[in-house]
Amino acid sequence: MEEVIIPIIVVPILFIGLPWLVFHYITRWKTAATLTTDDERLMEELYDLARRLDDRMCSIERIMTAENPNWRQIACDPAATGIEDRRAAPEPRRIGL
């Protein structure tokens, strides 16, 4: 009895189960996580763009702070701060003219 049962179990496992498992993972590996060259280029471009915009934002914020140091509070709540007091802040330095 033993000699009959064991091959019946083992042979399908070896010849059907194992290849199935292997091919299952091969197909999953093939379909997953493949970045094409275009994807790569797009990604690099977006990353670069984000960096450049970040830099621009920084310089804009620097300029705004130089012009009016508490612009952030005014931007947050214009009503509460009331009319912006330009006399308290030093006169903005003019370039040229």
Add this chain to the structure above:
Amino acid sequence: MSAKHTKFYLDKENRKWKGVCAGIADYTGVDVTIIRIGLVILTFVGGFPWTFIAYWVAAWLAPVKPRELAGETPEQTKFWQGVRASPARTVRDVRSRFREIDRRLAEVETYVTSSNSRLAREIEQLR
């Protein structure tokens, strides 16, 4: 066909023997010395023929790093290592950067538009 950034290449510039370890270091961002020491330790603790076989197979199969990928700044190298580790995380990173920029830009916009309206009101009062 330009060179892909997300493939494994042999790094012949920083090689000791064939450039596999330097390639792994370049691919993952782990320090090359650690990888070399790890490989040597692995060889001594029992991986004796297998590490050599793996090394040779890698050296035989992997292409040499193309020249157009050579002139990368350290920042670019780091970026591509991040992409290779997890493209999804890199995309999320970029998205969060854009959101942050959007938020800051909205602040600036609020200030500029509100100060314009304030200016208009002041002019109105002077009349």
